[in-house]
Amino acid sequence: MARDSLVDALVTRIRDDILTLRYPPGSMLPAERELAAGYGVTRTTLKHALVRLAQAGLVETRHGVGTAVLDYRRRGGPELLPLLLSHSLNDPAGPDVGWLDEIFEVRADIGTRITALAAQRRTAADLQKLHDQHAAVGAAPDADSAQIAESELHRMLAEASGNRVYVLMVNSLMHTYLEVRYLFQAPFVDPVAAGHRLTPLLAAVSAGDATAARAAAARYLEQTRRLMLGEI
Numbered sequence: 001m002a003r004d005s006l007v008d009a010l011v012t013r014i015r016d017d018i019l020t021l022r023y024p025p026g027s028m029l030p031a032e033r034e035l036a037a038g039y040g041v042t043r044t045t046l047k048h049a050l051v052r053l054a055q056a057g058l059v060e061t062r063h064g065v066g067t068a069v070l071d072y073r074r075r076g077g078p079e080l081l082p083l084l085l086s087h088s089l090n091d092p093a094g095p096d097v098g099w100l101d102e103i104f105e106v107r108a109d110i111g112t113r114i115t116a117l118a119a120q121r122r123t124a125a126d127l128q129k130l131h132d133q134h135a136a137v138g139a140a141p142d143a144d145s146a147q148i149a150e151s152e153l154h155r156m157l158a159e160a161s162g163n164r165v166y167v168l169m170v171n172s173l174m175h176t177y178l179e180v181r182y183l184f185q186a187p188f189v190d191p192v193a194a195g196h197r198l199t200p201l202l203a204a205v206s207a208g209d210a211t212a213a214r215a216a217a218a219r220y221l222e223q224t225r226r227l228m229l230g231e232i
Contacts, residue, residue, distance in 0.1 A: 010049040015083050018058055018069055025071035029059065032067075038143055040177070056080045078172045082179045089183075097229075103224050110169065112217045115163035118215035119205045126160035129204055134202050138195025146191035147181055153198070160205070184228040197223060 017023055029035055036046040050067055053059045057076035061067040072080055081103065088096040118126070133153040140146035151174050158170040177184075188194045202222050204213035 005034040006045055007048045011052050019087050019144050023069045025069050027069050029067040056083050078176050081176045108221045111221050112214045114158050114161045114166050115217035116210040116214040118157045119208055119210045121162040122160040134198055139194050140191040146188040146194050147185055153200045187224045187227040
């Protein structure tokens with residue numbers, strides 16, 4: 001546990017140094033021995049941190065060459081969002097909500113589109129899964145469980161849309177979201193109320209009304225956005 005916590009802290013330190021351009025895109029990080037000494041950690045801890053940063057698309061390590069800083073705007077994917085969001089919200093100069101606004105903008109665009117398609121294409125089996133999952137949200141024993149159940153419902157809506165690319169996109173975005181879900185639990189503190197907010201959306205999908213489903217999704221996503229941002 002202590003080692004994992006140290007790796008987490010080191011990932012945060014190096015991430016911040018990259019995003020504040022101490023190590024700009026295209027530059028090489030110092031040699032591992034020097035870098036580890038500079039951060040006061042072992043080379044083993046440093047290697048674990050560099051692997052995490054490489055998975056996020058911030059750096060690339062090549063044997064015999066070293067570790068290069070990548071341009072995340074060209075090389076990064078959704079898996080980088082937790083690092084960018086955490087950095088922006090914990091900026092010593094004050095929170096920068098720019099990333100947060102853009103994430104919610106994409107959430108609304110994709111969410112309304114998927115829900116409309118689900119209303120058009122859902123099968124009887126899809127509807128049964130959605131209604132069972134809707135019930136699971138309202139019956140959740142706590143906020144975290146309700147939040148995870150609601151995330152699974154959105155994944156099911158993507159499956160009901162019949163578009164496999166949307167399924168993969170939602171899987172990726174949900175993985176990112178769940179890593180930092182503690183920031184956004186306000187809508188789920190009362191699981192019963194969380195379930196009630198979903199009811200109009202599920203009713204429109206059940207009715208097969210794409211227009212109503214899109215409108216209901218837009219209302220739901222806006223309601224939860226306001227609750228989430230109010231908590232932050």
